[in-house]
Amino acid sequence: MSFARLQHGGPVRQTVVLAGLAVFVVWSAGPVLWLVLSSLLQQKALIQQPPDLSPANFTLTNFTTVVGAAAALGRGIFNSLVVALFSTAVALALGAPAAYALARLPVPRANGIAFLILATQMLPGIAIAIPLFILISKLGLIDNVLSLGVVYLSFNLPIVIWILRGFFTSIPVGLEKAAAVDGVGIFATFWYIVLPISIPPLTAAAVFAFVEAWNEFFFALILTRQHAQTVPLVIAQFAGQYQTVFGQMMAAAVISVTPVIILAILFRNQIIRGFADGMMKG
Amino acid sequence: MFFVAPAMIVLAAILGFPIVDSILLALQRVQLTGGAVSQSWVGLENFQRLFADPVFWKAAINTAYFSVMEVILVTLISLGVALLLNHPMGKSGFFRILLIIPWAIAPVANAVLWKWILHANYGVLNGILKSLGIIDNYQVWLGSPFSALNFLLIVDVWKSVPFVALLMLAGLQRVPQSLYRAAYMDGAGPLQSFLHVTLPTMRGVLAIAVVLQTIWSLRVFDLVFVLTRGGPADATALLNFLAYRVTFNFLDLGYGSAIANVIFAVTFILAGLYVWLLWPRQTGASR
Numbered sequence: 001m002s003f004a005r006l007q008h009g010g011p012v013r014q015t016v017v018l019a020g021l022a023v024f025v026v027w028s029a030g031p032v033l034w035l036v037l038s039s040l041l042q043q044k045a046l047i048q049q050p051p052d053l054s055p056a057n058f059t060l061t062n063f064t065t066v067v068g069a070a071a072a073l074g075r076g077i078f079n080s081l082v083v084a085l086f087s088t089a090v091a092l093a094l095g096a097p098a099a100y101a102l103a104r105l106p107v108p109r110a111n112g113i114a115f116l117i118l119a120t121q122m123l124p125g126i127a128i129a130i131p132l133f134i135l136i137s138k139l140g141l142i143d144n145v146l147s148l149g150v151v152y153l154s155f156n157l158p159i160v161i162w163i164l165r166g167f168f169t170s171i172p173v174g175l176e177k178a179a180a181v182d183g184v185g186i187f188a189t190f191w192y193i194v195l196p197i198s199i200p201p202l203t204a205a206a207v208f209a210f211v212e213a214w215n216e217f218f219f220a221l222i223l224t225r226q227h228a229q230t231v232p233l234v235i236a237q238f239a240g241q242y243q244t245v246f247g248q249m250m251a252a253a254v255i256s257v258t259p260v261i262i263l264a265i266l267f268r269n270q271i272i273r274g275f276a277d278g279m280m281k282g
Numbered sequence: 283m284f285f286v287a288p289a290m291i292v293l294a295a296i297l298g299f300p301i302v303d304s305i306l307l308a309l310q311r312v313q314l315t316g317g318a319v320s321q322s323w324v325g326l327e328n329f330q331r332l333f334a335d336p337v338f339w340k341a342a343i344n345t346a347y348f349s350v351m352e353v354i355l356v357t358l359i360s361l362g363v364a365l366l367l368n369h370p371m372g373k374s375g376f377f378r379i380l381l382i383i384p385w386a387i388a389p390v391a392n393a394v395l396w397k398w399i400l401h402a403n404y405g406v407l408n409g410i411l412k413s414l415g416i417i418d419n420y421q422v423w424l425g426s427p428f429s430a431l432n433f434l435l436i437v438d439v440w441k442s443v444p445f446v447a448l449l450m451l452a453g454l455q456r457v458p459q460s461l462y463r464a465a466y467m468d469g470a471g472p473l474q475s476f477l478h479v480t481l482p483t484m485r486g487v488l489a490i491a492v493v494l495q496t497i498w499s500l501r502v503f504d505l506v507f508v509l510t511r512g513g514p515a516d517a518t519a520l521l522n523f524l525a526y527r528v529t530f531n532f533l534d535l536g537y538g539s540a541i542a543n544v545i546f547a548v549t550f551i552l553a554g555l556y557v558w559l560l561w562p563r564q565t566g567a568s569r
Contacts, residue, residue, distance in 0.1 A: 003466050008370055013472065020366045021377070028380045031440065032387070034406055035395045047404045050413060094289040101285030113286065115557050120297055122497050122553035126525045127542040130535055131303035134312075134319055154296045157289055190285075215388035217504045222530060232390040236508055239394040246398055253391040264386035265379055272378070272448050 039063070039250035046246050062251035073252060076234035082145050083230060084213035087152035091209050092202065094153075095160035100190055102161070103168035104176065114165060121158040125218045128154070133222050143225040151219050156209040163208060163274045167201035168194070204274030207267045211260045231256045308543045312535035319535075328540035338541065340516055341524040348435060348520055349499040355439045356446055356495050357488070363443060364450035385444040393508035396437045400424060400509075427517030430510055434518050437509070438502055446491050453487030454480070486559065493556040497549055521545050 008014065037053070038046060045057035066073060102110045132151060133142075141147040171194070179189045195202075217232040224233065238252050264271065311324045332338050363381070366372045384392070399407050402422040411417045424430045457480060465475040481488075503522050506512060512519035512527060519527070522545060529538025 003463060009472060014371065017366060017369050017371050020362065021372055024363055024366060024377070025380060028384055031395060031399060032383055034399065038398065050409050051406070094292055097285035098289035105285065107286055113290070115561070117293065119553050119557065120293060122549055122556070123297070123301070124501055124522065124542065124545045124549050126522055127304045127546040128297060128300035130307060130529055130539050130542060131300035134535070135299065137319070150296065153292060157293055161289065211386055217390050232388050235394055236390050239397060239508060246404065249394060250398065253394050257387050257391045260386045261383055264382045268378055268382045271382070272452065
């Protein structure tokens with residue numbers, strides 16, 4: 001048996017791998033495909049058994065109806081966009097320098113601080129949600145997009161710090177040494193030398209934080225009422241109110257997930273490398 | 283210090299008070315009346331109530347079953363997927379896209395999708411199973427306690443596998459090729475090189491995946507909220523959902539905090555385990 005043969009396997013193993021990949025494709029793509037198909041089919045085609053997939057039944061009316069009828073969806077998308085952009089931007093602005101310092105600068109107890117930050121990410125949402133709810137109620141800031149964005153920093157900041165710290169520990173020291181020899185200060189080194197070569201991990205961290213904020217449901221449920229509702233809440237409400245209008249329900253779901261799916265597909269390589277580095281590096 | 287301080291201050295400001303207060307709240311009777319909060323100290327009363335509450339114990343057992351099964355299934359399936367995608371035939375970017383899509387889908391949208399798939403009258407699962415002859419009549423999948431909890435489990439596994447699989451894939455790609463070559467030179471077959479090269483080098487990644495997944499399984503909320511609201515007969519009331527229900531539907535904030543504290547304590551132990559697994563042991567390995 002050659003080494004290549006050992007890695008690829010014989011006909012038996014290749015068949016098993018092929019079958020496994022086929023199962024994997026059906027298992028992952030099946031539900032998503034059904035989501036998209038249902039959103040494009042008329043109600044009468046959906047409730048037939050089996051569903052009537054003839055081309056004549058395909059339509060975009062589910063989408064036009066949902067977009068036209070539900071002002072809530074438009075407002076939800078706008079709110080989600082504001083919350084996600086705000087918490088992502090702030091998390092990057094505060095997290096990038098912190099991650100750099102924890103990875104490269106002589107911060108006392110850098111590992112301890114890094115793990116403390118990581119530990120905050122493990123907090124169960126419900127434990128901090130109750131006090132936050134009381135506090136934010138007392139401040140009169142319930143149903144406010146920005147107070148939700150600030151709460152989202154509680155998970156986005158740690159994520160950003162961990163993804164970036166993983167990257168900063170792996171860049172060569174030479175660059176910074178050269179800068180130090182030339183008398184460049186820490187701030188200038190960070191700004192002119194480190195940040196420009198960190199665009200890929202910064203993108204990964206940004207996409208990751210954006211997706212988390214866009215999809216978050218629990219805090220949004222507790223801390224918003226009407227005005228500041230985000231997309232996941234609108235979708236959940238939709239599913240409760242129009243639970244018999246399946247096509248429209250799916251159309252709303254498709255609209256809500258499309259932006260983040262596009263982001264995830266475009267930046268998949270950075271994301272994969274980013275979270276593998278962040279989660280596994282001590 | 284200037285670099286770290288702003289981030290730390292913000293985190294402390296957002297989290298410091300809630301962490302301390304969540305413990306204090308569990309020792310109080312907190313009521314919401316007309317938007318005003320009234321609080322009075324009751325000592326350990328909430329915890330006494332907790333341990334005497336059959337609903338709490340039911341939720342605790344549900345959660346234990348759900349978490350254990352979820353972690354086992356997610357770990358095994360993710361390892362399988364990672365091995366498939368690490369095989370030369372599975373290296374195509376297409377498979378990675380397939381993996382990242384379920385990860386990016388919002389948990390709520392995912393729950394709504396599965397509500398439709400599992401629909402008792404028009405659901406596609408009933409349709410497929412009936413046309414394959416596996417079932418004779420359409421089933422109300424979310425209607426009976428046992429079936430509802432297990433479908434919740436399946437849907438959560440579907441959503442959780444991609445992230446863990448990607449983590450494991452990254453781990454597999456770090457196994458040095460030279461080790462496989464060395465094993466080959468020593469005459470190891472595929473199974474032996476998996477058992478003696480792949481698994482040992484992956485031990486750390488596997489341990490991390492198991493601990494993280496356990497923590498995440500304790501947080502499942504969106505699915506319960508959309509699919510079952512804890513029913514039927516509290517069969518799908520997981521601790522996290524119970525704490526939410528007690529707090530925000532029954533407005534019993536102190537008791538809700540006590541339940542949340544139980545989750546907090548379990549998570550804290552698990553988080554400690556995770557940190558212990560990750561903590562850099564060789565001196566000078568990082569900084």
